[in-house]
Amino acid sequence: MLTAKNITKRFSGVTALNNVNLELYPGIVTAVIGENGAGKSTLMKIFSGVHTQYDGDIILGDEKVQFNSTKDAEAAGIAIIHQELNLVDHLSITENIFLGSELVDQFGFLRKEEMRKQTKKLLQRVKLNISPDTLIYKLKVGQQQLIEIAKALHTNAEVFIMDEPTSAITDKEVENLFDIIGELKSQGKTIAYISHKLNELFQIADRYVVLRDGMTVGEGKMEEISQDELVEKMSGRKIRIERSSGNASLADPMLQLSNISLINPDNRTGKLIDDVGFTLYKGEVIGIYGLMGAGRTELMETIFGLHPKFSSGQLAVDSKTVKFKSPANAIEAGIMLIPEDRKLQGLFLDLAIRSNISITILDSILRWGFVLNSKKEALVSRDYIKQLAIKTSTRETLARNLSGGNQQKVVLAKWLAKNPKVLLLDEPTRGIDVGAKSEIYRLIKELAAKGVGVIVVSSEIPEILAVANRVLVMCEGKISANLPIQEATESDMLRFAIHHNH
Amino acid sequence: HKAKDKDIKKIAIVVSTLNNPWFVFLGQQAAQKARAMGYEAKLFDSQNNTSLESNHFDNIIVDGYNAILFNPTDADGSVASVKKAKSAGIPVFCMDREINSTTAATSQILSDSYSGAVDIGKYFVQQFEKKGNYVEILGLVGDNNTWARSKGFHSVVDNYPGMKMVAQQSADFDRNKAMEVMESILQAHPDIDGVFCGNDAMAMGAYQALVSAGIADKVKVFGFDGSDDVIAAIKAGKVYATGMQFPKIIAETAVKFADLYLKGKRDLPQKVPVAVELVTNKNIDDYIGYGKK
């Protein structure tokens, strides 16, 4: 049993944890939930020896422990899957999984074949059928998350801490992960599970602990609480996410794609996108669903002008054909992308929230055409911090120091500020709490109402159903279905998403 | 082009550094003279780096040059290279700087820095009637010419207890560095009477510092080399004296010797000292940059 007693953790400016208590029991999955910035990750990082300065005690079994490094924690049998990916881009999957625990022979030489074999097994276990020699940077976020999971499994620890392990993977992989968790449970392992996908929690968790503003505000058995009550505990208010209804008027087309294809830049043979065509109308929200690897991200990137060399087909904005050589062109045309990987593609971690938000709109806050108007800048960022409820002590906080979900909100703000004509969102609510989610859904609908054309790529069916007027399903680079929202059902979407080879 | 290789003989001119006008002049004089005498001449820059120099020798040997006019980077370090050339049957003629071997080089045409500095030292002491505070600005600390000159100078000046060296600093033979070092020295010792610099570039730099300190007329600057700038400066009464080396003479003698050798003459003198002459405002009119009129 792993216990946190009166844990308090302060960062310059913020109290992330304030006298938190938490018990984790063997053979039981404890869901740790709370809004963005509630302190979940911070607490887990203390469990796993990442943060070593804090007040209070960590008790493992029945003796007090003080981890001075992740190694200590690992030695004590605690494995963590971090919310933020922590893999070495230019090492292979095998090298990453065995990093720090390499197998060596009696002469101290690496036993590469053996490690490769074991990795193959692990990859099978997480149902990822790619070569263990693949370099990490060639993988998609989702795949990388599966690697993180595999890495944790490989340590065969007693305690598993999973900080939003499913934020980037689709239901298919999630199911598989739950099977794995099931096994671990039956082996009497202790498991802490963090997720903003509440429905998951009801599938997998036995107990829940709710954090709010760094304090424990409730705990209990999962079966004794309803989703709505849980949400209320987290956010202190009622939140309902209704299914979106009604179509947009298909009057004037905003973005027209015809036979868009994209050759795989890596091997220049396979097609990542295969002859995709559809039209996005003014004020319409299209939801694109698909399994991991379906090509949704590439589609978004192609529209955004990120693959000029390898893409083909026609693109028209306001019925005028356009050719984007770079994102800059796309942005000029009013098309903006909120990318899949916030840390890599969205954020300037070492810049203040203020600068992150204003980076796209500097032109509009110039005085005398060349001097940045700090006041305007401050106002803009203040508004969005308020509007998106970004949890921070000040707008000068570095993006690096924000909680995962709040970072995602900053990326959103950065593009909303530029008021786009067409907004492309790739997994827009990854790692965002329910409250903020409903907030963002509202925003999306508002934008649409204002006449913005929106495309939402998501691996969460409920999300699609919540925002979209129309649902496209992608499978292996092709559009396999185009459903009006009324006809879209969970089962259909899944069916079209899964490839049937015959 | 090949046919040309056969009849026209090739002379390699290896100079310790081209980062210093004096050596550039030496090298270019040698090259001109050699070409004038119908040789193909190529200049090599050792960049004050003895092992680069030895690389040059390797390449020169491979490339089949007929003779090497050599301004060594180091009296000891360069010996090995010269021996290499000798055993490859290529005669080497040292210019300006000596190597510590009487057998390796065919002949050495040397500018005697040491005794040149001795003369300067004597004159220096005279000018100050044997008592005064002075500053010495050294060249590259790792360079043996630096020490030849410094030692020659001190071999005289140190015999006079009245002569007090208030600061000894290095400025790497560099004009700008000399100026900055001098500027700082003057902060500590505004009351000096003279400055001895390891070469003319530094002398000009030091002078520049004295000017901006407004005491150029009170302090006597001594250099070494006989560069254009300093000769002009002595004429103008800015710099006080320098030791004139004769790069032109040295270079041309070296070429002549090489020519004689290649024409079969063997009894060339092992050493030909080229005296360093003291240039002051008295005899300045006999001199031009790098030589006599």
Added chain:
Amino acid sequence: MKTVNYAGYVKRFQSLIALLLLCIVLSLLTDKFLTTENSLNILRQTAVNICIATGMTVVVLTAGIDLSVGSILALCGAVAAGLLKNGISLQASDVFIGFTVFGAVVAGIIIGYLIGLFNGFVITKFKVPPFVATLAMLTIARGLTMLYTHGQPISNLGPSFDFIGTGSFWGLPVPVWIAAIVVLITVFLMQKTKFGRYVYAIGGNETAAKFSGINIPKVKILSYALAGAFAAIAGIIVTSRLDSAQPNAGTSYELDAIAAVVIGGTSLNGGRGTIWGTVIGAVIIGVLNNGLVLLNVSPFWQQVVKGSVILLAVIIDKLGHSKD
């Protein structure tokens, strides 16, 4: 909120503590150190490095580096001097173009700017690593200088040109004024303009910058051009101070400049650092060089002491805010 700003404040003036300590120690060791005259002297001597290091900071903030500044300094100084003294005379048609001091200076700066543009172009267009591209330019520009000067200094450039390096104005040496202007302009650029913001963004996360539609090549090229122009300005100061353009001027100045940048707390990975930090870094180095001479440390010991003190300075400074 307060704390954050305070932290940021300390961070900006990181190395200040080290500098103060150094000054205190020196003024205890010699009474020659803390005189107005010597302070001016240090400033004058540091001006050149400040000019170079300021441009270098911008480049480093984009996660680049510029090793060619030393050679650019020499080339531009030489060209300015050459034009001033000999103008341009085209043998073919016997045209002769003379240059005023102003003309020569501007010409020199423009050349520095152009070389910088070229650096930036090669780096962004052909994806050549900045280190190699500018190392190549280091060699090329030095060669061009030698060719232009035939390895001989160009001297006696006349009083009005010399004023740039030797004159003073309201009690401050002209080079100090120039350095001050260079610094202020750059600080303004970095804090108050798009360019500056983009420099930090690109250095911080180039991918994100690309996704944000920033014209990365343009910004990078400009930053190298800036570094080139500032190196040229430094070259003019040096030339004018010596009343002579030295073919070997500026050799290995890039190291001093980068040292100033890094000591000033700018990360060589880009995205983090300030111009003010660099200025402090440059002054630390300047004070050190000056102090060693004032104390007449023997040339043999000097390097050992200098290195150790720099090391100490940075260590102290790190210990200052070890929480990092």
Added chain:
Amino acid sequence: MKTVNYAGYVKRFQSLIALLLLCIVLSLLTDKFLTTENSLNILRQTAVNICIATGMTVVVLTAGIDLSVGSILALCGAVAAGLLKNGISLQASDVFIGFTVFGAVVAGIIIGYLIGLFNGFVITKFKVPPFVATLAMLTIARGLTMLYTHGQPISNLGPSFDFIGTGSFWGLPVPVWIAAIVVLITVFLMQKTKFGRYVYAIGGNETAAKFSGINIPKVKILSYALAGAFAAIAGIIVTSRLDSAQPNAGTSYELDAIAAVVIGGTSLNGGRGTIWGTVIGAVIIGVLNNGLVLLNVSPFWQQVVKGSVILLAVIIDKLGHSKD
């Protein structure tokens, strides 16, 4: 999967194309180039840079840099020579310790190793940026060399010592053998041991490495120590080739070494690159220096040409796989 390996393969030998092109051009321009004699000559001359650059590669792979190698080279060469020639004699008790060639060489290498350890210690313990730490060491070690040699060379070290630099073995110069051994050992370390794996991991993503419980300071310190030891070996080769330890030997060799590393395709941000790439990089530089001498290029033009060719080499090489 195939493609991946293929790509990796091409990537490893990136600069090979450039090298081959260079050789072809040179052998067309002069028949002196492609002779066995000249090839050996190039190898011998490159050996030193290969030793230094190999150690440098390891450091750079950890996302560090070592500017002190040139000075370490000088110091260790001098110490080895000094011990060999004068041994150690303690005035106090009139003890005299003589050194065999082997003893002197080992002593030299150990000192290089220790200096490296010190670099690594300062960098990891006090979080001093590698650039500053090793720049300081560059100055310190040079100063120590001056102190140890009094600025005078140490010469006439005897035939058996000279064999190291001048002898040959099975038709290959001894320095080439030494370089080969250094390279092979390092390649082995990087590919077959935890150390190598950790070097790549730390350079690639230090946080991830930390979370994986890797002892980052230890690995970094070791890599600097390695660089120091290899620089020392280079120093001994140089000293022995000249039969004389030069106090200013190795000045600015760090630039050539880093150039070799980067031209060889190693990223200065760490985590990516190979030792073989570096070897090719070093050979490119060696071939260039040699070629420029064989073709009758005047020294001033040489610098211009050399810089331009290096630039071209890298550009060609980048165009080779523009997809990046």
